[in-house]
Amino acid sequence: MTLLHQLQQAIGTATLLSHPAELESYAWDNTGIRLRPDAVVLADTAEQVAATLRCCQAAGVAVTPRGAGTGNVGGALPLQGGVVLSLQRMNRIREINRQDRVAVVEPGVVHADLQQALRPMGLCWPPDPTSTRSCTVGGNLAMCAAGASAVRWGVTRDWVLGLEAVTADGRLLRSGGRTTKGVVGYDLTRLLIGSEGTLAVITAATLQLAPRPEARRSLRALFGSVAAAAEAVAQIMAEGETPAAVELLDTATLALLRRMGTLALPQQAQAMLLLEVCGTAATVDLLAADLEQRLERCAPLELQRARSAEEVESIWQARAALSPALKKYAPKRINEDVVVPVSQLAALVTGLERLSHDSGIPMVSFGHAGNGNLHVNLLVNPADQAIMDRAMVVLQQLFALVLSLQGTLSGEHGVGLQKRDFIAQELDPVALVLQQQIKKVFDPAGILNPGKALPLPSS
Amino acid sequence: MTLLHQLQQAIGTATLLSHPAELESYAWDNTGIRLRPDAVVLADTAEQVAATLRCCQAAGVAVTPRGAGTGNVGGALPLQGGVVLSLQRMNRIREINRQDRVAVVEPGVVHADLQQALRPMGLCWPPDPTSTRSCTVGGNLAMCAAGASAVRWGVTRDWVLGLEAVTADGRLLRSGGRTTKGVVGYDLTRLLIGSEGTLAVITAATLQLAPRPEARRSLRALFGSVAAAAEAVAQIMAEGETPAAVELLDTATLALLRRMGTLALPQQAQAMLLLEVCGTAATVDLLAADLEQRLERCAPLELQRARSAEEVESIWQARAALSPALKKYAPKRINEDVVVPVSQLAALVTGLERLSHDSGIPMVSFGHAGNGNLHVNLLVNPADQAIMDRAMVVLQQLFALVLSLQGTLSGEHGVGLQKRDFIAQELDPVALVLQQQIKKVFDPAGILNPGKALPLPSS
Numbered sequence: 001m002t003l004l005h006q007l008q009q010a011i012g013t014a015t016l017l018s019h020p021a022e023l024e025s026y027a028w029d030n031t032g033i034r035l036r037p038d039a040v041v042l043a044d045t046a047e048q049v050a051a052t053l054r055c056c057q058a059a060g061v062a063v064t065p066r067g068a069g070t071g072n073v074g075g076a077l078p079l080q081g082g083v084v085l086s087l088q089r090m091n092r093i094r095e096i097n098r099q100d101r102v103a104v105v106e107p108g109v110v111h112a113d114l115q116q117a118l119r120p121m122g123l124c125w126p127p128d129p130t131s132t133r134s135c136t137v138g139g140n141l142a143m144c145a146a147g148a149s150a151v152r153w154g155v156t157r158d159w160v161l162g163l164e165a166v167t168a169d170g171r172l173l174r175s176g177g178r179t180t181k182g183v184v185g186y187d188l189t190r191l192l193i194g195s196e197g198t199l200a201v202i203t204a205a206t207l208q209l210a211p212r213p214e215a216r217r218s219l220r221a222l223f224g225s226v227a228a229a230a231e232a233v234a235q236i237m238a239e240g241e242t243p244a245a246v247e248l249l250d251t252a253t254l255a256l257l258r259r260m261g262t263l264a265l266p267q268q269a270q271a272m273l274l275l276e277v278c279g280t281a282a283t284v285d286l287l288a289a290d291l292e293q294r295l296e297r298c299a300p301l302e303l304q305r306a307r308s309a310e311e312v313e314s315i316w317q318a319r320a321a322l323s324p325a326l327k328k329y330a331p332k333r334i335n336e337d338v339v340v341p342v343s344q345l346a347a348l349v350t351g352l353e354r355l356s357h358d359s360g361i362p363m364v365s366f367g368h369a370g371n372g373n374l375h376v377n378l379l380v381n382p383a384d385q386a387i388m389d390r391a392m393v394v395l396q397q398l399f400a401l402v403l404s405l406q407g408t409l410s411g412e413h414g415v416g417l418q419k420r421d422f423i424a425q426e427l428d429p430v431a432l433v434l435q436q437q438i439k440k441v442f443d444p445a446g447i448l449n450p451g452k453a454l455p456l457p458s459s
Numbered sequence: 460m461t462l463l464h465q466l467q468q469a470i471g472t473a474t475l476l477s478h479p480a481e482l483e484s485y486a487w488d489n490t491g492i493r494l495r496p497d498a499v500v501l502a503d504t505a506e507q508v509a510a511t512l513r514c515c516q517a518a519g520v521a522v523t524p525r526g527a528g529t530g531n532v533g534g535a536l537p538l539q540g541g542v543v544l545s546l547q548r549m550n551r552i553r554e555i556n557r558q559d560r561v562a563v564v565e566p567g568v569v570h571a572d573l574q575q576a577l578r579p580m581g582l583c584w585p586p587d588p589t590s591t592r593s594c595t596v597g598g599n600l601a602m603c604a605a606g607a608s609a610v611r612w613g614v615t616r617d618w619v620l621g622l623e624a625v626t627a628d629g630r631l632l633r634s635g636g637r638t639t640k641g642v643v644g645y646d647l648t649r650l651l652i653g654s655e656g657t658l659a660v661i662t663a664a665t666l667q668l669a670p671r672p673e674a675r676r677s678l679r680a681l682f683g684s685v686a687a688a689a690e691a692v693a694q695i696m697a698e699g700e701t702p703a704a705v706e707l708l709d710t711a712t713l714a715l716l717r718r719m720g721t722l723a724l725p726q727q728a729q730a731m732l733l734l735e736v737c738g739t740a741a742t743v744d745l746l747a748a749d750l751e752q753r754l755e756r757c758a759p760l761e762l763q764r765a766r767s768a769e770e771v772e773s774i775w776q777a778r779a780a781l782s783p784a785l786k787k788y789a790p791k792r793i794n795e796d797v798v799v800p801v802s803q804l805a806a807l808v809t810g811l812e813r814l815s816h817d818s819g820i821p822m823v824s825f826g827h828a829g830n831g832n833l834h835v836n837l838l839v840n841p842a843d844q845a846i847m848d849r850a851m852v853v854l855q856q857l858f859a860l861v862l863s864l865q866g867t868l869s870g871e872h873g874v875g876l877q878k879r880d881f882i883a884q885e886l887d888p889v890a891l892v893l894q895q896q897i898k899k900v901f902d903p904a905g906i907l908n909p910g911k912a913l914p915l916p917s918s
Contacts, residue, residue: 099693099802122698144642155640157649158617167889174887179798181614181830181870183603183653184882185913186894190616190649194642211699234558239581240670241739280700280749283742290739339638343558371640411640423643428633430626434900435645441896454644 003059004039007083010051015042015089026084029069029076031418032332037064037078042086046164046172046203049085053201053447054170056083062450063168065197067107067139070131072335073416075143075196079451085201087138093117094204101209102161102178107138107202114207124212126153129412130320141202143414144194148245148276151237151370155412157193159208165192165200168443178206191438196414196453199442213278216244217288218312221300222269226250226353226365229271230346232298233369236275237342240294241287245276246370247319250349253366260325262318269301273369274315322366323375330379333364334391336398339373340407351401352376359394361387373411399425415453424455462518463498466542469510474501474548485543488528488535490877491791496523496537501545505623505631505662508544512660512906513629515542521909522627524656526566526598529590531794532875534602534655538910544660546597552576553663560668561620561637566597566661573666583671585612588871589779600661602873603653607704607735607778610696610829614871616652618667624651624659627902637665650897655873655912658901672737675703676747677771680759681728685709685812685824688730689805691757692828695734696801699753700746704735705829706778709808712825719784721777728760732828733774781825782834789838792823793850795857798832799866810860811835818853820846832870858884874912883914 008016017023017040027036038061041052056063062082069076078084091108098121105114112132118124128147129135139145141163146155153159162176175188192200223229229248236246249257249272257263265272275295277287288305295303306312326333340348349365352374356363367374376398380391399409399422409419409426424432435454442448467475476482476499486495497520500511515522521541528535537543550567557580564573571591577583587606588594598604600622605614612618621635634647651659682688688707695705708716708731716722724731734754736746747764754762765771785792799807808824811833815822826834835857839850858868858881868878868885883891894913901907 097800097802098697100800101696102800146640150640154613154617157646158613167893171889173889173893175890177867178800178865179831179867179870181605181609181798181827181832182867183869183871183873184867184878185874185886185890186654186658186897187616187646187649187652188890188893190646193646195645199645211701214699237560238557240673242670279742280745282745282749283738286739286741286745290741339640341556341559341561341637343556368640372638373640406637408636408638408641408643410642411638412642414642415644419643427644430630430632431634431644431647434626434632434647437900438645438897441893441900 003061006055006059007039007041007052010055011041011043011048014044014048017042026066026086029074030072031074033074033077035077035079037084038081040084040086042089044089046166049201049203050166050170050172052083052085053166053168057169057445057447060445060447062447064449065142065201067136067142068110068134070135071139071143071416072337072413073418075414075416075452077417079417088136090203096121098123100178103207103209104204105137105207106204107136107141109137111135111137111140118209119212122212123209125207126159126210127156130323137205138202141193141205142197144412146412148247148368151246151368152242152244153210157190160189160193160205161208162206163189163192163202164204165202167200168445168448173200176206180208194414196416197449198439198453199448213244214280215284216276216278216312217284218306218315219275219288219291219295220304220306220315221273221275221295222266222302223271223300224268226271226349227346229273230349230369232273232295232300233345234342235298236294237370240290243275243291243370244278245274247274248366248369248374249274250365252362252364253322256322256325256329256364257318259329260321262314262321266302274319326364326377332380332382334378334380334395336376337373337410337413338376338398338402338407339371339411340402340405342370342372344405344407345369345372347405348374348401355394355397359390361391361394371411372407417452420452420455462520465518466498466500466511466514469514470500470502470507473503473507476501485525485545488533489531490533492533492536494536494538496543497540499543499545501548503548505625508660508662509625509629509631511542511544512625512627516628516904516906519904519906521906523908524601524660526595526601527569527593529594530598530602530875531796531872532877534873534875534911536876538876547595549662555580557582559637562666562668563663564596564666565663566595566600568596570594570596570599577668578671581671582668584666585618585669586615589782596664597661600652600664601654601656603871605871607706607827610705610827611701611703612669616649619648619652619664620667621665622648622651622661623663624661626659627904627907632659635665639667653873655875656908657898657912658907672703673739674743675735675737675771676743677765677774678734678747678750678754679763679765679774680732680734680754681725681761682730682732682759683727685730685808686805688732689808689828691732691754691759692804693801694757695753696829699749702734702750702829703737704733706733707825707828707833708733709824711821711823712781715781715784715788715823716777718788719780721773721780725761733778785823785836791839791841793837793839793854795835796832796869796872797835797857797861797866798830798870799861799864801829801831803864803866804828804831806864807833807860814853814856818849820850820853827870830870831866876911879911879914
């Protein structure tokens with residue numbers, strides 16, 4: 001009670017929610033887990049963020065920063081109750097500058113809204129998470145979320161020049177700057193990106209922009225096996241210009257597409273690659289022809305260049321609809337985000353088929369194959385405890401496989417709550433100790449998104 | 460004495476130098492300052508690096524890591540004496556993998572040697588410092604050194620996937636990994652890159668590679684004023700495909716080129732832009748034609764596309780020869796590395812002309828204009844104390860100008876010793892405190908490259 005009063009005094013005109021029905025709206029994310037906070041602050045300004053943190057640190061209350069709640073690992077869930085700090089109302093695009101190729105935005109700006117504002121200026125921000133229509137830039141930064149275009153353009157951390165953020169004790173900090181080169185001071189910008197709101201709360205970001213490609217072409221290649229498609233990816237990545245997207249859809253994914261009825265697919269197709277090239281109006285068809293030739297050498301069952309803008313749109317809409325469709329067809333899915341070096345992709349997909357066969361748990365895998373990044377979905381029935389137990393064993397086997405192939409447990413979804421207890425298997429122990437010490441530097445009281453991103457300290 | 464014996468015991472077969480004549484060879488860098496260490500360790504392995512650090516930490520002796528000594532800010536100079544830890548013998552390329560597009564290299568690998576090893580595989584590592592023939596990859600990482608290609612490909616930090624490093628107390632740590640996506644744990648990789656050997660000593664790096672562009676074309680545009688050339692840069696960067704290089708040479712630089720006699724230049728030319736495009740054999744001429752059209756709209760005095768490989772070579776050789784030539788023609792130069800947002804480049808060059816005119820100190824400026832990064836050289840006579848005093852005033856005015864234009868004091872040379880006392884003007888005070896705390900986490904005893912990269916703590 002006292003905290004609520006103190007909070008309301010501290011945050012001034014910002015909205016404080018405490019009614020159970022209102023709190024319920026901030027108790028979920030894309031994991032399906034529900035954890036209700038004790039209060040929600042809807043901040044409008046960095047000053048209100050700072051006031052919230054000062055107040056909560058003094059009271060020893062946990063603060064969980066939150067964007068749009070589209071995360072897949074529970075990063076926005078208030079594990080210890082306390083305050084959810086929503087940044088959705090901080091959604092101003094403060095500035096876009098063409099010559100400097102920068103946009104200064106607040107964390108609550110929806111990803112697609114930013115891209116729409118940039119389009120008329122011939123610019124884009126290269127990171128492209130599939131949840132573009134709802135996810136926020138702040139969430140993209142917190143998780144270092146990427147997407148299909150990372151194979152060509154790099155990941156989120158490569159497209160941020162500077163940050164404004166608030167530390168756990170409510171001090172405003174600025175890192176980086178507005179220039180595309182700069183080496184003064186340690187790189188706090190990239191330390192905060194991907195730190196999942198456990199070090200500071202980002203209140204503004206200076207984003208580096210790229211010229212929006214003038215023209216795009218999409219190609220679709222079908223293969224008789226997932227391993228053959230994976231081998232083709234490795235071959236494509238070993239030479240020549242990097243495509244703007246190299247997406248892989250496995251056998252179970254094609255079955256799902258057939259069920260959705262959106263794409264006509266020959267029966268013998270067991271895997272699909274979706275590729276994209278981009279360039280100028282003058283060069284794009286040459287680039288597409290070059291990629292087509294390289295793909296032909298991988299001996300696909302069928303290779304098609306999309307003939308029209310509509311066909312391109314329908315291909316990529318089918319790709320974007322996969323995750324929502326899975327929700328519809330399976331009672332529950334466990335959604336993984338593993339990555340292996342591209343040369344190991346065929347070994348990964350072969351291993352996945354074996355794990356699924358041996359366990360009897362259906363798996364649907366698709367994703368950003370040019371980065372070796374696959375979203376592996378285990379379809380399970382949460383009411384069947386035997387299945388759930390078996391799924392936990394399979395997950396552990398999957399992680400062991402990925403690490404044995406020199407991969408990582410998350411490419412873009414983050415660690416959050418869901419991967420927290422597994423990442424000590426991946427992280428170097430000395431690096432982990434240093435990370436825990438860095439957490440203490442930024443958040444000595446441990447109020448910022450506790451229980452996320454790092455393993456719990458062994459006591 | 461005791462330390463020398465302890466060191467030799469600790470490092471086993473590694474070479475320990477302590478003879479004054481030998482130490483002299485490790486007392487310099489590109490600044491011209493000489494500071495002799497008390498001993499030099501030539502390490503062959505990460506274990507020897509660790510043993511050196513353990514021994515020196517126990518003795519409370521400073522350790523200055525050193526690559527090829529090509530740095531411009533005194534980063535490799537042993538400010539407090541102690542041990543210089545040379546990594547030049549750790550020069551193995553451990554692995555190159557085409558499909559994964561990675562190279563695993565030791566810090567002493569010379570930049571050009573790496574590029575030569577990558578060329579037959581159709582790959583490159585995009586960072587391209589002008590000192591490629593002598594600088595080491597370890598030095599590139601320590602300073603986050605970039606070069607001309609950063610305008611298109613990004614900077615060094617964008618092309619590193621993982622690091623192996625040794626902490627101040629001699630523990631081996633691994634950060635990042637081998638995949639092009641990965642978000643597990645805080646980003647220690649980028650925290651170490653650009654930290655100038657003050658946090659840990661890098662003993663190996665997993666570098667991300669890019670396909671080597673099949674074809675390149677160079678363009679040369681001459682302008683009647685530096686401001687007109689700077690305006691053209693802003694216009695080129697505001698639209699269309701990003702060139703692979705956008706270099707600016709100012710009036711004094713053209714005078715130097717005329718004196719060197721390498722390029723024939725019309726008398727009215729006061730500034731030059733050198734630009735490059737890259738693409739496939741099929742697309743490169745289309746891209747060059749597109750850039751040529753965009754440049755024409757900037758109304759240059761003269762615009763030439765290099766007709767032959769020899770002509771391209773001679774243009775870029777002239778560019779690379781500028782720094783060495785300056786050494787020849789001026790008794791001493793103070794070499795700055797400022798950056799401003801591209802939209803402010805014309806304001807910067809106008810300000811530079813005014814500063815030079817008002818102070819009577821000749822300045823030669825050239826550099827990576829597409830990133831807003833200019834190397835400003837103040838030509839001074841170190842024997843003339845009045846000039847040297849005036850130069851210090853001009854430097855302070857230059858930094859004030861750069862910061863007023865939202866720029867940074869260093870784009871790629873780093874802070875080292877030379878900029879240390881100025882960067883508190885640029886860094887946010889809260890960010891600075893956090894950086895000093897991070898330094899304490901990695902190096903509580905303060906033995907790693909003391910007095911570099913960060914301002915001295917105010918006592």
